[in-house]
Amino acid sequence: MQQERRELPYGVSGLRLALGDDGVAVLTIDRPEKRNALTGAMWAALPELLRRLAGEPGLRVLLVTGAGGTFSAGADIAELREVYADPASADAYHAVNVRAEEALAAFPHPTVAVIRGACVGGGCQLAVACDLRFAAPDARIGITPAKLGIVYPAVPTVRLLRLLGPARAKYLLFSGELVTAATALVHGLVEEVAEDVEQRALEFARTLASRSAQTQGAVKEVIAAALGSGDGGLDAQAAVAAWERASRTAPDVTEGLAAFLERRPAKF
Numbered sequence: 001m002q003q004e005r006r007e008l009p010y011g012v013s014g015l016r017l018a019l020g021d022d023g024v025a026v027l028t029i030d031r032p033e034k035r036n037a038l039t040g041a042m043w044a045a046l047p048e049l050l051r052r053l054a055g056e057p058g059l060r061v062l063l064v065t066g067a068g069g070t071f072s073a074g075a076d077i078a079e080l081r082e083v084y085a086d087p088a089s090a091d092a093y094h095a096v097n098v099r100a101e102e103a104l105a106a107f108p109h110p111t112v113a114v115i116r117g118a119c120v121g122g123g124c125q126l127a128v129a130c131d132l133r134f135a136a137p138d139a140r141i142g143i144t145p146a147k148l149g150i151v152y153p154a155v156p157t158v159r160l161l162r163l164l165g166p167a168r169a170k171y172l173l174f175s176g177e178l179v180t181a182a183t184a185l186v187h188g189l190v191e192e193v194a195e196d197v198e199q200r201a202l203e204f205a206r207t208l209a210s211r212s213a214q215t216q217g218a219v220k221e222v223i224a225a226a227l228g229s230g231d232g233g234l235d236a237q238a239a240v241a242a243w244e245r246a247s248r249t250a251p252d253v254t255e256g257l258a259a260f261l262e263r264r265p266a267k268f
Contacts, residue, residue: 010052012045014038016067017053023060023209024202025053028067029123035073036066038122040083040093046100054108060209062107063201064130065114066123074121074144084150097122098155104129105159105224110208110216114201115139115190120178125156128163131220133190134204135181136197141189142178162227164188212268214252 005018005026016028027049029036053059066072083093104111104126113119113127115135124143127133135141143160145152152173161169168187172179184190194200208216225235247253252268259266 008053008056010049012042012049014042015045015049017049019053019056019059021058022206023058024063024205025056025059025061026063026065027053028065029072029126030067032066032068032070034076035070035118036068036123037073037076038126039076039079040096043093043096043100043122047103050103050107059109060213061109061205062111063114063205064104064111064126065198065201066116068117069138070117071113071115071119071127071139072121072123073118074123077148080148080150094153097125098153101125101129101156101159108217108220109213110205110220112201112205114197115141115181116197118178120144128156128159128189133184134192134194134197134201135184135190137181137193137195139181139184139190139193140178141181141184142176143172144176146174146176210265210268212252212256212266214247214250214268218247 005020005024008017008019008025011017014029014031016030017025018028019025029038029042031037031039053062080093082089084090110132111130113130113133115127115133117136117138117140119127119135119139119141121142121144124141127141143152143156157169157173160172163169164172164187168189171177179187179189181190181193185193192200192204225238228235255268256266
């Protein structure tokens, strides 16, 4: 997926960013010698990387993947042993971890996790924070704090609950077991399983890039508001109303209707 994409200069050790002329950016977790395990420094860098990436001209879709045959084996366990030696450092680590997850979930464009091999623990946390997940048949997905005696933070627990429902979220978190791509598809943990998952994800990303960013932005905000609302969806209704007002003077509707009537692809 990195072919015909320019590397962006603000990547950091273990995280690479590239952007193509098709509007598709790729964030690669790049520690293949450690099965793409995530360090504290990588978690800490993600919010700023995503903030800068969101400002790139022409960006429409973000794919998140891992180098080599693994998405991510999760947190660097050797580092965690030091982190958990002190309660304050453990608290600080989880705060950084959650900020990174929330930054990915709040990214203003569609995000798709492209999963090969292990997608475990913190890797699964990032995948679940994406809008969509595509997996290869060899993918194995799970969240493993129960194997380590760690309490999974509230933010990713609730996000998993909203994605899967209570029983399936408990299934993963109680057991720490890794599920196959086929089981993940049945459970709704991934949207598609494809043999050539990189090519399929890229094709889908290019489809998304050809659609209205205004519509997609509204969908992201309204669904986030509805899921986070305790008032029966009033926050979502307000978000829809704001997007609808903005659309009245934006060019997307004019172009979309004209393209339909002229029987041509829209140029958003």
